[in-house]
Amino acid sequence: MEPLLSEVSRPGATASGAEFRAGLREVMPLALGVAIYGLAFGLLAAQARMDGLATGIMGAVVFAGSSQIVAVERVVTGAGAAAALAAGIALNLRLLLITASLREELSGRPWWQILLGVHLATDENWALMHATRARGRAVGYWYLVGGGVGIFAAWVAATATGAMLAGAIPEPRAFGLDFAFVAAFVAILRNLWRGSGDALPWGAAVGATAALVLVTPIEPSWALACGGVAGAVIAGLRRGRDDG
């Protein structure tokens, strides 16, 4: 991504069109990961007797990968629709925290842009926007939307394709591709590091999450949200630090 740094000094690089294109371009490695994940979801959807069209529509209107996977997996294992819905919703509570943190990007925008922005907000383009910003580039709403469009296209196309071609696609795990997102989030976390002031909140988030996962029977997605909030609360309560 090194050549893109030169855009900082180019006049007009802050214009919304250029920012949209930068977001679309720089989300590509993540979109590739989403596509692989999407193919795997398509296989699962086929087991739940969904065709390519239904799978593509679900991807477009729900647009939340992990909750779709959990909800469909619940159905495949014989749980009722209510249990599947509850599991999918629980996994999406983290999106509440993501869109809550977008207030600067969304404030003062027309309603259609707010609705578009929140629907296209995913872990990947949201984290990419923050990581890019932490590296010193002033990116905002259109960078987020550009990245969201890239993720959306990859997700809808890959999940529909996976459902249509079920049986002809190898397991992503066979090529280590199931690890793509772990590696991506490691890189994003590195770029989010703002200095030693982050050590305590991040340590608290990791510690709380690990304790909840290891010691309590709580769903990992709840543990994740609780841990993230615990870290943010510590960052908020700490006084005299000029890193927030």
Place this chain on the structure above:
Amino acid sequence: MAEPGGVSAGLIAALALATFAIRLGGYLLGARLPVDGPWARGFAALPGCLIASLLSVLLLQGGPAEWGAAAVAAGVAMASRSLPLTMVAGIAAICALRLVL
């Protein structure tokens, strides 16, 4: 309605509506919070804390191969700060470690 064992249009619609309500609700909540002080510091720290928590969950669900590959990815991320390079290194490392472990 789909037959038992299938995903119905109703389930898809309900999950879509609930997910959109969560996303919009987050925005409405965030827009009403103070712009400085503890709330602002907490929200500024939220992205890093959430990603750290997410990684903790993912790694706790893995084993030694995942932990080793994550360490390799962390080393490459520290040195390069590059997303594509870190993804390639992590995937290569997990393939190698799953062969030997």
